[in-house]
Amino acid sequence: MSRKLLKLGVAASSLGAYTWALRTDHETVNSIGLIRLSRAAYSVFKISVIYRTNLYGTGLDHESDEYLQIKSACHRHGAENLLDLCCKNKGIYIKVGQYVAALDYLLPKEYVETMKVLHSHAPENTLDDVSRVLKEDLGKDIKDLFSSFEEKPLGTASLAQVHKAVLHDGQTVAVKVQHPFIRKNCKTDLKTMEYLVKIVSWVFPEFQFQWVVDETKKNVPIELNFEIEASNATKIAELFKECKWLKVPKVYDDLSTQRVLIMEFVEGGQVNDLKYIKQEKIDPFEISAKLGQLYSKMIFIHGFVHSDPHPGNILVKKTKQGTLELILLDHGIYANLSRKTMVDYANLWLSILDRDRIKMRTYCSNLGISDKVYPIFACMITGRTWDSIMAGLESSKRTKFEKDRMQNEFPKLLPNITEILNQVNPEMLLILKTNDLMRGIESTLKTTARMGAFQVMSECCVKSVYKSRIDDARDRFSKLTNTMAKYWLLFKLNMYYTYLNLRSGRFIFA
Structure with a gap:
């Protein structure tokens, strides 16, 4: 060694x-x-x-x-x-x-x-760097583009930083500018990462993280094209236009390029800013409930999933009417799920909630997971131990003891986890990342025991599964039968969670 x-x-x-x-x-x-x-x-x-x-x-x-x-x-x-x-x-x-x-x-x-x-304190670039990118891409100096431009960025991320500015027509905007050397260094950095991961795997055989490199190589070129991000933002805003509590900032297409994105400026506190949340008298359980509803619909209904929900990309605020508003930022990476993956994943969650090992094994297999490691995969997507899954997730709280146990035990299972990450349907890797980030937010908000999360997710899973069955039905009778089965199952779920809610005295946000 x-x-x-x-x-x-x-x-x-x-x-x-x-x-x-x-x-x-x-x-x-x-x-x-x-x-x-x-x-x-x-x-x-x-x-x-x-x-x-x-x-x-x-x-x-x-x-x-x-x-x-x-x-x-x-x-x-x-x-x-x-x-x-x-x-x-x-x-x-x-x-x-x-x-x-x-x-x-x-x-x-x-x-x-x-x-x-x-997540929120990445290193900043100088104003000269920002100005150079704006000049190269839009052909104008900062003073020609804006009546005012704040030198200190609102936030700095891995690939870009955002500044507050005012257009000459008086509109306040957020200006997202790509780091100037990121494209030049991209290929070299990816090759370096791959080389170093192989060295680490050679020195420490238990660490096998080639899947991280593979995902990064696939996703970074997409994230470096802000025109794709603008298109994703428009699409997600349209898909969720009925959700009045969700805000997706409008993009100024005529002032945006592959390296510059100018958007409507919105204010709010980071979703994990407990001081801001308390100061604004926002209920953290309502934040979690809205996030759960949003991501359950993305994953199980639309198959179009915002895959970078780290705290810097989700803001919260109270409107003038006193209602909660979620603001979704950074639309560079989305998981596009095939109908088969969406339905298999929905069925897997239903089998986990039902504690049905046979179905768990079946739907894990459909997603590329072998029989011998399917319990570990179930633990990975739920963030819970196998004992908790078998006890019933909707009725057992995630304790500090359980969290500590997972952090201590899971590193010992690295070979199995590596096997899973190399086996699993590639569409699922972004979902796993999304699950991890969402759990981190709920952990910070101390809302991991939300019963309402399982109700919303269960309903979305049922709708996803039965939509596929109805679409595939060959005659009207089959369509009608499946439609009635869907509504009957949704009714039973509602009654079940109402019973649990009354028994525990916990309120479920709609």
């Missing part, structure tokens, strides 16, 4: 020496990728040394308090090094860091907690 680490360290040092030896301006620009590669390789080397030196050679009992304390310290130190790498290399590294922050069922809590800062 030490020889592997030594080779990695030598490679990192050699790359660094070669990079800084370059002299001409042209060569210096072209060496940026090598600098980033050198920095990334050296960071992986340092993290590997932390574990190898301080943990793996101790000879301590893995269940002892001393070993667990050392292990936690190694996780914290490793996470800090990874965060430093993400902040220095920016771009795609920030995107991966944000994903790490969402994997609370898979990765040690020290990594999850450390990387969460990237």
Whole structure:
């Protein structure tokens, strides 16, 4: 093992020496990728040394308090090094860091907690960088485009940052500007990531994260095209036009390009800003209920799912009428689910809620999951232990003990989880990411025990399954029979959850 680490360290040092030896301006620009590669390789080397030196050679009992304390310290130190790498290399590294922050069922809590800062405090670019992109894409200077432009960004994400501005006609807008070097570094960074993941897998065989690289390679080029984001925003606004509590900011198409997106400016607090929520007297259970309704309809009814619901992309506010409004931002990545995937996933959730192991196995198989790991997959999509699933999710609360147990036990199942992520229908990978982020929001809001979430989701699953059956029915009698079965099942669900609600004294928001 030490020889592997030594080779990695030598490679990192050699790359660094070669990079800084370059002299001409042209060569210096072209060496940026090598600098980033050198920095990334050296960071992986340092993290590997932390574990190898301080943990793996101790000879301590893995269940002892001393070993667990050392292990936690190694996780914290490793996470800090990874965060430093993400902040220095920016771009795609920030995107991966944000994903790490969402994997609370898979990765040690020290990594999850450390990387969460990237959801809303990614490194900023200078005003000169922003101005250059605007000039290149729109052919005008900032003063020609806007009557005022705030230099300090409202927020900075992995691929872009957003500024508040006012157009010359008086309209206040949000200006999303892509980081200037992101496209140039994209291919190099993706190759670097793939290379480093392979090295980590070589040094630590239990860590197999090629699926992260594959998903990033597929999704980043889409996210870098803001015209796709504008189209997604328009589509989701149309799909949910009946939801008066959902706000999707309007896009100014005539002032937007692949690297610049100018939108209607909206105000609100981040969905995880507990101080703001308390100050505005917003009920966190209502926030969770609306989010649950929104995402259940996206997944099970429309098959068009906003797949980056980290806290920086969802705002909340109270309207002048005193009602709650959710504001959905950043529409770069959506999961487009086929009807088959949508129905199989809906059936899987119904079988989980029914505690029906045979059907769970069947629908997991339809989604590409083998029989031997289907219980783990059920735990992954619910964020609950197998014992809790068998006890009934709708009637058992997720306790701190259960959360700690999952964080301690799931890393031990890495080989099985890796097998699942390599097997599962590719459409499901974005859904798993979405589930992770949504659970993180509910955990922050302390609303994970919501019974209403299961009612809304159950109803959407039933509607999805029976819509498919009705559409496939060959005659009117079959259509009528399935329609009646759907409404009868929805009625029974409503009665069941009403009973649970009355028994527990908990209110379910519509």
